Amino acid sequence: MLSVEEASTAILQHAEIRAATRRGIVEACGRVLAEDITSDVDSPPHDKAMVDGYALIAADLGGEGTQLRVLEEVTAGNVPTQTVFPGTAVRIMTGAPIPRGANAVVMVEQTRSTTASGQETVTVDATSLAVGANILPRATSLQKDDTVLTSGHLLRPMEIGLLAEVGRAEVEVVPAPRVAVLATGDELVPASKSPDNGQIRNSNGPLLQALVTRAGGIPRDLGIARDQPDALRDKISLGLSDDILLLSGGVSAGVLDLVPAALAAAGVEQVFHKVQLKPGKPLWFGCLFEKHQPRLVFGLPGNPVSSLVCFELFVRPAIARMSGHPANQPHHRSGVLTRGHRQTGNRPTYFPSILSEEDSRLTVSPIDWRGSADQRSLVTANGLALFPAGDQDYRAGDSVLTIPL
Numbered sequence: 417m418l419s420v421e422e423a424s425t426a427i428l429q430h431a432e433i434r435a436a437t438r439r440g441i442v443e444a445c446g447r448v449l450a451e452d453i454t455s456d457v458d459s460p461p462h463d464k465a466m467v468d469g470y471a472l473i474a475a476d477l478g479g480e481g482t483q484l485r486v487l488e489e490v491t492a493g494n495v496p497t498q499t500v501f502p503g504t505a506v507r508i509m510t511g512a513p514i515p516r517g518a519n520a521v522v523m524v525e526q527t528r529s530t531t532a533s534g535q536e537t538v539t540v541d542a543t544s545l546a547v548g549a550n551i552l553p554r555a556t557s558l559q560k561d562d563t564v565l566t567s568g569h570l571l572r573p574m575e576i577g578l579l580a581e582v583g584r585a586e587v588e589v590v591p592a593p594r595v596a597v598l599a600t601g602d603e604l605v606p607a608s609k610s611p612d613n614g615q616i617r618n619s620n621g622p623l624l625q626a627l628v629t630r631a632g633g634i635p636r637d638l639g640i641a642r643d644q645p646d647a648l649r650d651k652i653s654l655g656l657s658d659d660i661l662l663l664s665g666g667v668s669a670g671v672l673d674l675v676p677a678a679l680a681a682a683g684v685e686q687v688f689h690k691v692q693l694k695p696g697k698p699l700w701f702g703c704l705f706e707k708h709q710p711r712l713v714f715g716l717p718g719n720p721v722s723s724l725v726c727f728e729l730f731v732r733p734a735i736a737r738m739s740g741h742p743a744n745q746p747h748h749r750s751g752v753l754t755r756g757h758r759q760t761g762n763r764p765t766y767f768p769s770i771l772s773e774e775d776s777r778l779t780v781s782p783i784d785w786r787g788s789a790d791q792r793s794l795v796t797a798n799g800l801a802l803f804p805a806g807d808q809d810y811r812a813g814d815s816v817l818t819i820p821l
Contacts, residue, residue, distance in 0.1 A: 420729060420764065423691045424745060427701055427730055430687065431737040432709040434659065436588040441579045444571050446632070447589035448740030453565040455582040458555035463514040466550045470527060470538050471518035472505040474545045486529075486536035490515065505538055514551055521550035558582070568740065590740035595628045596655035597621055598638040600648065600666040600675060601718065606640070619791060620664040620723050624716070627727050631735045633660070648678040656682060656704050656711055659738060662731065665718030675715045676700055684713050692805070694763040695722035695788040699730065712738075719788035725766045725800065728819060748802065748817040751778035757810040759803040768797035771818055780818055797821065 418426065436450035465471065472484060484505040487498040496515035500506055506515045507529075514521070526542045558564055564582055565575060571589065579587060599621040607617050618640055625635035636658060641651040643666065655661035666675035676689065679702060686702040693699070700715030714731055716723040728746055737743030751771060759765060770781040780801050785793050802817040803810070810816070 417690045417692050417697075418688050419692050421745075423688060423699070423701070424730060424733065426687050427712070427734050428737055428743050430703050430710050430712060431734040431743065433740050434591050434593060434709070434738050437591045438586050439589050439591075440586055441571075441576050441584060444579075444587050444589045445573060445576050447571055447591065449565055449567055449569045449571055449575075449587060450590050450740070451567055451588040452563055453579065453582065453584060453587065455558050455560055455562045455564050457582065458560050459557040459581060460552055460554060463554050464552050465508045465510055465512050465514060465521045466552050467521060467523045468509050469507075469521045469524045469550065470505040470540070471500060471508045471515055471521050472540070472545075473500060473502060473518060474520040474547050474549070476502055477522075477540060477542060477544050480541055480543050482540045484538050484540065486538055487515075507536070507538075519547045519551075520545040523550065570741070590738075593633045593659040593735055593738040594636060595633040595660040595662060595735070596636045596638050596658040597624045597628065598641055598651050598655055598661065598663045600641045600643065600663055602643045604640045604665075619720055620716075620718065623720055624662050624664060624723060624727065627724070627732070628662075628735070631727075631732045632739050632741075633735045643674060645674060645678060645681075648674055649681060652678055652682050652684075656684070656713075659709075659711060660731070660734065661711065661713045662716060662727075663714070664716045664723050666715070679713060679715070684711075689715075691726075692763050693725070693729075694761060694765045695719060696726040696729070696766075697763065698722075699726050701730070717788070720791050721768065721785075721788040721794055724794070724821075728800070728821065729766075746819045748819060749778060750815050751780040751801070751818045753801075753810055753812055753814050753816060754779050754781045755812050757782050757801075757803065759806070759808045759810065761807075762805050764805050765803045766800040766819070767803060768794050769799050769801040769818065770797060771799035771820060778818065780816055 487504050487506050489507040490496045490512045491509045492511035500515050500517035522542055528539045530537050599618045603615050604618040605611050605615050628635040638651050641647050684702045684704045689700045691699045698717045702713045703710040716726050733743040768783050768785055772779045783793050783797050799821050800819045
């Protein structure tokens with residue numbers, strides 16, 4: 417039986433980055449870039465005004481109350497037609513190109529304007545200005561042919577704006593993995609149906625689809641497969657057209673735990689079965705090896721909390737790797753127990769807990785939990801506390817590692 421670390425390594429060895437695809441830049445937000453991006457322009461493309469005011473010659477300011485004749489007004493998107501010479505200025509708006517001859521811009525708040533016989537005159541209250549004041553020189557932000565983003569960069573809204581600035585309406589990105597979700601079991605009925613005696617609603621399917629969405633994958637609901645070889649085969653065949661197939665239930669050691677045999681019949685090769693873990697020991701993992709990249713198949717335990725734990729530890733990193741993100745193990749953070757806890761058994765336990773920040777430290781409160789099918793109690797948890805294998809009585813104040821949910 418593999419340890420959690422060994423199982424994680426085995427999974428990530430088979431999780432390959434998906435082939436790049438072309439997307440519009442807005443659609444590409446949240447995806448990982450699969451090409452280097454160079455600029456086709458200087459930015460800004462010209463010396464531009466950083467404030468509303470008047471473009472002038474700095475040397476003209478010899479003291480308070482300097483008067484200058486205004487030649488024209490230039491707004492953003494327009495080009496100056498006049499050259500500034502001593503004793504003149506151009507009214508200018510933020511972002512507009514600096515006219516020839518000008519070497520500074522005075523803020524409008526430091527001026528007074530009058531107009532007589534159709535001629536505007538500006539009186540400058542500022543006694544002096546440095547050359548270049550309130551001017552952003554051409555190509556200050558970037559130069560034409562600069563590499564502005566490299567392959568592997570995560571595209572956030574800020575990068576989308578930059579892509580637009582450098583003329584890229586479409587880019588090559590790593591697409592999100594497609595993840596098929598299949599629940600198995602004769603006892604299951606859809607959430608919309610009232611269960612009869614001996615039946616329960618399918619909660620794992622919606623839970624796993626939501627987890628896939630949060631992890632950045634694209635879920636596809638395959639519904640419920642009955643505990644019959646033919647029914648399993650047909651549903652598994654559908655799921656193997658996606659990048660990842662998640663099955664819940666049918667992977668333990670019962671008479672009706674038919675999933676491993678059905679997967680083998682579909683050509684899926686087992687990589688491992690069972691992990692030294694609680695909850696989640698029955699986890700099954702295998703691959704359908706094809707010409708391009710392997711399809712990953714996870715047989716998750718049927719109990720909801722077991723499925724959740726296995727997803728966070730093993731499936732989420734695989735989705736990250738296939739999406740082009742770093743596929744790190746879930747981040748473990750140290751916290752302090754608020755109350756005692758009894759750990760027993762030879763498997764490490766990931767126990768649902770409430771994580772809180774108190775006085776710059778993380779506190780950990782294990783919930784009152786009735787086992788891996790107890791979803792109502794799970795709702796109160798926002799993390800998992802890791803208790804290593806072995807019998808031990810933990811006391812309030814002891815340190816434990818945690819994973820946020």
